[in-house]
Amino acid sequence: MSKSFQLKVPASSANIGPGFDVLGIGLNLFLEISVNVDPSIDTSSDPYNVKLSYEGDLAENVPLSSDRNLVTQTALYVMRCNGVASFPNGTHIHVINPIPLGRGLGSSGAAIVGGIMLGNEIGGFKLSKVRMLDYCLLIERHPDNIAAAMLGGFVGSYLNELSSEETEAKNLPLEYVLPKASTPKDKYLSTPPPQNIGQYVQYGFSTKIKCVAVIPNFEVSTDDSRAVLPESYNRQDIVYNLQRIAVLTTALTHETPNNRLIYEAMKDKIHQPYRSTLIPGLVEVLSSITPDTHPGLCGICLSGAGPTILCLATEGFEEIASSVMKLLAGAGVESSWKLLTLAYDGATVEYQ
Ligand SMILES: Nc1ncnc2c1ncn2[C@@H]1O[C@H](COP(=O)(O)OP(=O)(O)O)[C@@H](O)[C@H]1O
């Protein structure tokens, strides 16, 4: 029997300054995964019966074998945990991905959310979005991007305190969850994740605020950008971020935003200072583009693990983008920009 459906998953910007691993917003730039199961399609050359095609950023780097592609590997994980070993014969999956890879706009979070939803639809498991987030957290181990991509809007999250067995299950080596060719089959994870690993809350967000994303033309992998962070922090820096995050989550909900309040509340001492070693021009951008120099600017921060710079603003979008791009160019970095708004619905599935 043939079946066709389409998944759409938004890009996301995580952290929003002080909310490292905590805050994220879904953005209206969508990963699209179109699925057509038709037994007349020849899928015999793939280990799990998939004919995979991909259009988008860095297409030449994206594997098209279902055991190596992040979307299908993720789908296979949720399928395996629920007793389904393979895609049905004749599964054609076409991915259109406008989210640039490795730039801090949540491409991997979107691919993982899309993969879990793909497995859920293929297997007909009827998992809720909150339960699917448990699966996502065994792969992307911070909740900010995946919560924003799955649920949409402006989202805050924390990880529950789990029992020691649950913690061990959650922190299993990634190669057991998304096995590589060299992983022995008996190590493949095929038991469902613990329940309620995370908790999520969706905040309001002023409809007047739009997102200017300035995207440098080089990649920084999230793993590399996490590797430059220290293991521990001093009390002043932690309190600095806590004070700002407490103000920011409400300040962004005010319909008429207080630009100066938000600008100060989007500063950070936990991740951006360390990541500036990987992103030429970041220090200059964060220190010299302000609501005084650029009326309409509300706040400015690194998007996710970078290198994209996120500017929240109510007006003057082009001027803000061109000033950021000029400063980056002065540091030898070419970039482009996009004006984005919030994606309020999160990830969706539609049957044809
Ligand atoms: N749609 C996709 N299909 C396959 N792999 C993807 C897709 N999106 C992201 N990836 C993988 O995730 C990597 C980027 O993840 P990451 O370093 O976390 O950066 P970010 O999530 O900020 O874009 C890519 O290099 C690629 O390996």
Ligand SMILES: N[C@@H](CCOP(=O)(O)O)C(=O)O
């Ligand atoms: N909190 C994470 C967010 C990573 O986001 P990405 O979009 O760069 O994958 C971090 O800052 O490391």
